[in-house]
């Protein structure tokens with residue numbers, strides 16, 4: 652199978668510190684790939700390079716037949732707009748907008764979007780769309796942030812520790828819903844985490860250690876989100 656996205660020999664230095672030391676990976680269409688590693692191992696740095704948020708020191712990122720790392724700023728902006736959704740640990744909702752208004756921020760003029768009602772029902776947020784973020788729980792806020800990221804129907808969804816601020820029940824819900832979105836709408840998910848249980852739900856697990864991919868495993872029997880065991 653041909654990968655939808657790949658990276659070749661990615662390095663990233665910050666001053667004298669070598670954070671990524673030559674990462675090569677492939678990502679397959681409509682799968683959930685976990686990037687697993689302890690805090691400080693370079694997961695966010697790698698994800699941000701793959702999503703075009705930052706440039707690597709050396710190496711290239713490809714998406715389909717395009718080389719993302721060769722794009723001009725304008726090409727990069729167009730590519731991100733058409734292809735990339737982002738979900739962060741801290742939701743990053745706009746506090747002065749309702750849940751519905753926050754989701755609509757993610758709609759790109761001129762591009763088709765997913766049906767708002769269907770998406771909000773799948774994410775189980777249709778009952779509080781008129782509420783402001785401060786009136787919602789963390790889990791509810793994150794589901795609104797996911798709706799905002801996917802309403803434009805991106806090919807690629809980058810989730811950086813998306814359950815890092817949530818408790819067990821809400822984490823399970825978010826992971827379950829991300830897998831549902833993947834199957835329902837066809838979206839390729841990259842999810843950084845230090846949580847091995849979340850990695851067990853993924854079809855692929857890339858483990859980062861010392862700036863390199865230490866392990867690249869295809870998970871033949873991913874577990875369901877509700878079967879994750881929290882400690």
Ligand SMILES: Nc1ncnc2c1ncn2[C@@H]1O[C@H](COP(=O)(O)OP(=O)(O)O)[C@@H](O)[C@H]1O
Nearest residue numbers: 665670688689690691692693694695696697843
């Ligand atoms: N913009 C930056 N400038 C300098 N150092 C950075 C920067 N971003 C990340 N780092 C360093 O890179 C290392 C990896 O960070 P990060 O990618 O955030 O790891 P993780 O997401 O796995 O916790 C850390 O040592 C961090 O301090």
Ligand SMILES: [Mg+2]
Nearest residue numbers: 694695696812
């Ligand atoms: Mg991080």
